[in-house]
Amino acid sequence: MTSEHIVPKSTYYAIFIILLVMTYTTVQVAYFDLGPWNPVAALVIAFFKASLVVLFFMHGKYSSKLIKLVILGALFWLGIMLSFTMMDYLTRFMG
């Protein structure tokens, strides 16, 4: 059982500002030619933003081990679906 942890409002405001700054950053970076690294940069920023939402807005950081395990489980199975699928397609037509 977990007793409820009340996140201070100042934390929420700080995370909010960071999320807006990262949104602005991701748009600006999209206008730079980074070659094959553009999608990488976009996804790294998106992943970081999502992590902030999960950890602080959704109280992931303050949740029980069970819920943390559930969150990791989602990432794990999503990871399998994305990586194994792409591993298949990207290694076709190799002569």
Add this chain to the structure above:
Amino acid sequence: MTSQAAVAPPRALQHHFDSLEQQRDVATLGMWIFLVTEALFFGGLFTAYLVYRSMYPHAFAVASEHTLIALGAANTAILITSSLTMALAVHAAQEGNQKSIIRFLVFTFLLGTAFLVLKGVEYTVDMRDHLLPGANFAIAGANPGHAEIFFSLYFIMTGLHAIHMIVGLSLLVVIMYMTSKGRFSKEYHAPVEVMGLYWHFVDIIWIFLFPLLYLIDRHK
């Protein structure tokens, strides 16, 4: 010795739980598990997107340039703000501040509605520009068949997301109603928390949709 009167269980405590705390833990666990299924649900569409983007990178890049980046970026900011107001609503619930709960839920609702309005504007412009897959689809500078796949994914993914937004807005009204009836307190406010989890998740989906659909290739 004085005998103590038995303390009545809190009205919100259901008979199959030992305590409000346990009941709350179960409610949030249930929502988290549902969100995992939702992540895999959208995940399938993201997988399809990745496969086709790797197969038709040029067509996807050209197609992406036709999306309305200003509206997409504005909607991203709107949803992030709505997550803030939702978190503040949960915070108010933890403090037992009924007026603030409703105030922040209303803000969240208004922001969510603004998102859908902008989405509607976008769809209208997209359809006018022949970007809706089907008989009237037309695009210049790329293989139209491949670009049409991009826009199929665009409409399905943002459409599915919009449906989730509409469900979220409906649930917000329900939670607002429950709050106005005095159902929540410092001790019991699990529905507000669970509402928050759902809302933040819908925000996270958009956080990934925005760069993948709108920002593929803006530097050419």
